[in-house]
Amino acid sequence: MYAVHNVRDGAGQHSLQEHRPPSVLSESVAEVHDRLLVWAARPEGAFPVADVLACYHAFGKHFVPLSLLQALDAARATCLARNEDPAVVQLLDCALDKLDGTYSYRTYLGLPLLTSARPPRRVGGIxxxxxxxxxxxxxxxxxxxxxxxxxxxxxxxxxxxxxxxxxxxxxxxxxxxxxxxxxxxxxxxxxxxxxxxxxxxxxxxxxxxxxxxxxxxxxFPESDRQRVTMSLLPVYVVDDEYLFIRTLQAYELVFMELAASTADAMEAVPARRITDATRLMRGCVTMLREARPLFSLQATMRAEAFLKFRGYTLGSSAIQSEGYKAFEALFAHPDTDRLESPAFASVPRIKQMVSQGGVGLLEVLGSAAAGPGADEHLGCALAELRAVLVEVDEVHQQWKRTHLRIASRMIGDEPGSGNTDGVSYLRAVMDNKVFSKEPS
Known part of the structure; x- marks a missing residue:
């Protein structure tokens, strides 16, 4: 059930009065509300995307008035009945996630607007x-x-x-x-x-x-730019949330591509296309290294700004990242404790995929090395692939260490937003070094 909040914290009220009187905001919302109801009843012309986005940026998703949410819900019903532009429907689904009870990391980041694919498929589309x-x-x-x-x-x-x-x-x-x-x-x-x-x-x-x-x-084409624009629906009006959402969206794209490359490498190894698998995993090393500045970028977010909006993101947590969990599990199959932990309980679709698959790339590599027909040439190729996997693992560990440092600075001893122990949880999973699972 969506909880309607119409009171900002003291700092928010003060700034609102300085920059834009509440009466002006109320008048603007009333105009958009009426426009949406008219459009829902008689859908002529394009859906007023810009007006809706302006309201969400003016209030923050968590504080959008209930009357406007109800008008948006009516407009969504019209969109569905008319087979309206899928991007508009996806926007409304993400905008109304708190009303619908579907709020999650995926809807907070507007991922359906960026790609229709889900891990371990590639991003595709744009x-x-x-x-x-x-x-x-x-x-x-x-x-x-x-x-x-x-x-x-x-x-x-x-x-x-x-x-x-x-x-x-x-x-x-x-x-x-x-x-x-x-x-x-x-x-x-x-x-x-x-x-x-x-x-x-x-x-x-x-x-x-x-x-x-x-x-x-x-x-880029206007239609692609529009999707990117629509994908940013902050929960509050703290400026740093713009940075927060854009960096997390970028991470998710990287994780999706890492998972897809690892899945492709898993298919290549049994087919003895070891060179292809090695190329794919070298690409993963490159992706991880190219994305390093994202951590430096995210680290510029001020802790006091993050804590200002963090409470309104509850229900959305990076522990729900399907791309990250797919990459982790496809690289090396998680043990029972990890698979039954909150990390995978938070991504049921990926957990089911992993449970049915039973192996990861590391296990596939071991089977190929010990299987029939293994010769010196194959052994050399597999050794080269293994060396690349060690490199992926090392760069991934560097990522986790950096994430731990940023989280420690941002939230200190606060619990994690995914019902974990926060920094303590991140410190514990630092021990999940992939090659510690390698069969002897």
Whole structure:
């Protein structure tokens, strides 16, 4: 059941009165509410996506008035009856998740708007590189935007120097993806070079960052940009939540691709396509290394800002990440304790897949080495693959250590949002080093 909250904390009330009087917000919501009901009864013209997003950014999902949620629910029924644009229906499903009782990590991050695929399938559709590039370009546009009194209420807006640091790091994240897209977007090569220069610059050039991010953003079709825009529905009005959502969305794309590559490698090994499996897993090493700046980017989020909106995200937790759990389980089959832990209880679809599969890539590798027909040539190829898997495991451990450090700084001794012990839980799973499970 959705709990309606109409009282902000003291800081929120103070800022709201400074930036935009409640009466103005109420009038705006009333207008959107009436427009939605009219559209639901007589759906003429396009669905008012921009108006809906403006309301969610003005209030935060957790504080959107019940009357507006009910109007959106009526509009959704009309969309379904008319076979409206699937993106609009997905937007409404994510926007109404707290009303529906379906709120989760997946809906909080708007993942259905970014890809229809679920792990261990590849991102597909728009494509992981294009999505990653758009997510980071949009984050840069947000961070270096002109600050004026016409934008929606934002609490704890970071100082310009911190915003530019984030812009630099986001550019570092998107450059490799943009490089790979130059065949489809010839202008991307020059833009990627400018992004490298901006990331390495010693002076803050907000105008260049905004111009560059906008040019990168506009490389992509409007329909794709619209999906990325619709995927960001913050629960509150703390500015750092924009950064939080965009970085977590980027992580999920990486995890999906890691899981898909590992699944493909699992199929390649029994077919004796060891070179293909090795190439796929080397790609995983590259993906993990290219994504390292995401941790530096996320680490710029201020603990006091995170704690300001964290309470409104309860019900959504990274422990629900299907991509991460699929990658972990496909790399090496989890033991019984791990499979029955909260980590996999939080992803029932992946848990079922893992229980039915019974093995991971590490086990498949062991079977191939001990199976019939194994010769010196196969042994050398498998040894090379094994060396790459060790490298994947080591880089993955570095990821977990970095995540632990960030979580320790952000939440301290607070419990985790996925009903875990928080930092204590993360410290305990540091021991889950994959190659400790290797059969002797």
């Amino acid at each position: 494509g992981a590189d294009a999505l990653l590039t758009m997510l980071m370009a949009d984050l840069v546009r947000h961070e270096v935007r002109p600050r004026d009194r016409t934008e929606p209420l934002r609490l704890m807006v970071p100082p310009p120097e911190l915003s530019f640091k984030r812009a630099r790091l986001a550019m570092r994240v998107l450059v490799p993806a943009l490089d790979r897209l130059t065949g489809r977007h010839p202008a991307g090569a020059a833009l990627a070079e400018r992004a490298r220069q901006l990331a390495a610059a010693r002076t803050d050039d907000h105008a260049e960052a905004l111009s560059l991010a906008t040019e990168i953003w506009e490389l």
